[in-house]
Amino acid sequence: MHFALLGPLEVSRDGGRFGLGPAKQRLLLAALLRRPSETVPTAALTVALWGDDPPASAAANLRTYVRGLRTALGDGAPWDGVARTPGGYLLRVEPGQRDVDVFEEAAAGGRRALTLGDPARACEELDRALGLWRGAFLEGLPLSDALDRWAGRLEERRWNAEEDYAEALIAEDRCPEAVLRMRGLVEHRPLRQGAWLHLMLGLFRGGDVAGALEAHRRAREVLVRETGLEPGPELESLHRDILRQRPVPARATPAPVAPRPRQLPLVTAGFVGRDAALAALDSSLGSGSGGPGTAAITAVSGMAGVGKTALVLHWAHGVADRFPDGQLHVNLRGYDEEGPLPAADALRGFIEALGVPQARIPSGTEARTGLFRSLLASRRVLVVLDNARDSAHARPLLPGAGESVVVVTVFTMRSRSRARPRRTGSPYE
Template identity: 40%
Template sequence: MPLAQPATPTRLRFAVLGPLTGEAGGRPLALGPLKQRLVLAVLLSRANTAVPVDLLTDAVWPEEPPRTARKNLQVYICTLRTLLGREEGPDRLSHSAAGYLLRVAEPELDLLRFRALARAGRAAADGGALAPAARLLRQALDLWQGPPLADLRRSPAVAAEADRLEARCLGVHEDWAETELELGNAGAVAEDLAELAERHPLRERLQAARMNALHLSGRQAEALAVYDTHRQLLARELGLEPSPALTARYRELLARGRSLPTAARPDRGTGPGGSLLPADTADFTGRTDELRQLVDELGSGGGRVAVLTGPAGSGKTALAVHAGHLLADRFPDGRVLVRLRTEDGAARPLPEVLAELAALTGRPGAAPTGADRTGPGPADPAQPDTARADTAPADTARAAALWRASLAGRRLLLVLDDAPGEAVVRELLPGFGPSAVLVTSRGQLAGLASVRRIAVPPLAPAEALDLLGRIVGTGRTGADRAAAARIAAACGLLPLAVRVAGTRLAVLRHLPLAEYAARLEDPAGALDELVAGDVTVRARLDSGWRDLTDQGRLALARLAALPLALLFTLPEAAAALGRPERLALRTLEALTDTGAVTSPTGEVTAHAALYALPRLTHLHARERAVRTAVGAPQTVGAPQTAVAAPARSPEPV
């Protein structure tokens, strides 16, 4: 083959696939001053091709070449001829009307060797010889010693040559990865591409190869995360979507993740077949850090519990469902979501939740009904009421114990959505085993021990803008980006509000973004504008309002009298509440636990802390203060009184 090394080593060797270097007879060559090295770099990067004098001039003098540029260039050429050898220098480096031409043999230049190996590897792959192809392509890649001409990139002309070489290297890297994947070596490809794909995030073929490698290595969550990161970057930087081919591949991987293995599917008689998670959000945006934390925490197994906390509308459920789909490969026995509140926001009784879980999974856990009993019980009209009250809690406790025992040998992900308190959650957590639990809640659920709490804050402004653009169209938001940013800000950067606003705008195509932004910025009508069909932001805020005690609602209403969108201090809160600072601090901490108040500052003392009411919570509390007669004599922030109303105990059955 022409790729074989010569029997005797060549006298000269040059390298451009990394820093520019040269050697003669095995000893390093002194390549001269910077401008001379720039000339040599361009000649070597275009070896055996005539290089125009103007290109060499631009490489050496990128700004304004001196009047002596051509004469100086001739001096550099003369010195290089001497470097190449007195006998063959003029033949090696010749001049014609087309420019200067440097003749180099394949063994003398790493770039020529790289090209020959790459051509041979591609030819072998085209002929079906995958193993030799992968070996040849790997040999080509091993010639690279870092970014090409890395020490000379201050010259724009040399940087352009280096970028062209690097693009060629990336193409060979992609060829090698795809060949190795066909050979079944996904693990090696996934590790090799990790750093390269991060350095070139817009290179779609590279991202696709990494996705496939991760998926074939059993790392589906990471494979799907690669696509999501790439999609967000394209939208943010270029206003583009991934190619149809990459999107189709993503959907294929996602569909595989949603399909539970046969063993995880419930029997036809006990519940619906197929996925037990809601459909993933097609335009899910942001939350990269939170997703990484969830994948790390829950994907490692060992009975982990994670709690997503945040106010209503912050996107906790969407994040939990998205993470559940990403974690499909880690939980072969299935992923189940059960809601812990009714549609009107009331807490569901534990027996009802257990019965639903039993129906969904085909496992024990439902509290027995009267027809299931072998002795007298609540179903027996002759049994006294006191007996019925004593028996039902015991039945519920037994059903919960059966549910926990059923999880012992299974690797299942249980998503408990919108938990009103710790009591029901605690009864559903597995005692041991590889199953994991993901809980969403507006409050912190401080009574749960040994759990990982992950706050779900509002979106970053760029993420909220990205989400709005994905709903109404990036062309429309790009045409008036300032108005789109005002809409996102007026929505408090909350995913629910941004999604409702986007859906409304998608229906009202005639409505200018600036006009809608002005409507949302009007405190008197903002909540009226955040309605899309049967989805309203006000309804979610009403549910959070009902969770508070009367004293909590009074405190929130008084804080809402503070200026809108203004951070406030503990003394200012105490003045608004009409209480001493010691009691006001208790009230603020309790409201922070419910998500009604936020503290955007870092870890500081109570007097140095700053607090805020999220914009939509602030507007809603003002509205309720007007609509609801709040009794002035009520005590606000008394130490012995919790602001959040405790969850109701389950009704006996």
């Protein structure tokens, strides 16, 4: 059995493809393939198929789709690869049966070959990896937020592999191929400085000096317009070398790793209880508050001293590994005697932590908000805004599009004695 997700969802065996049935049935299969050979909770499958507002018949319909999937994959007879388990369902998948795994292995092999100075082997591995892509990930399916985040991570790895492939092609003196691939990449992902770098390098080493300089001009134009930042040192160094006609090595200087801030304060020792509140915070990881591509925002409200901060920090440390691009934290001091921390000051700290030099940080709150949102657009970051005075205080610090998650703690005059998280619509969106 072979499961292909790097394009329209397909399942085949011995060269023959299975008919997978209606869209909901294919979504069920995709959700099971996201966690192969693991139990996927019924609740997670329900969200994958119907979102946050499932019909009353969702449980019965889910069982119907499971039966249909077993029949489809069994070629008319029930297939035992889809198993009912306590709390959910499991899809048995052997190593190498998902094209996702083959892609990951080959892309990693190509990167290793580049590191070891073997561009010919890198070309082979990366050509195999990228050849598995037949279109957009799970193309044609209405993806749940969890599947959409998975798609985003795999698309990012795809573009990284494309840049690695261009580097290997240039090293093998196959510059026209590298240029063609990088032109396509910058067209779809114009903020990728690595793609611009390899485009410039391929053009220059292929003899098109004017084209390389024009590529730098276009890169600078789009980066300044979209992020307010000048190109990074690698692009600028290559630009100077081209202007001065210096020899340029076939292998580009690797781009620096983006800073991954770790700003969460120490968690309170001996924290116990609050299971319901922690579960409510966990729900913020499942879906965005405003639709696909929108950051999830949760507010934790309560009176002073009920443990809002302790709750949020305990939860944040427990899920920190799910935010590979870092965690940001600020105490907004909403009701301090000295007055609240201005949003502009909090933004300056966040932007610096994300790698922008002080000299390049704009002065106004609105401009800083725009830059902050641009920096988070392609990252998955946990943002903890502690002790916000009100929605106006927190709003400039909220990301826009992307996969980030925000938790805001807010003081209220309610008589309840415990902090309680709530998913926000207005006013925090």
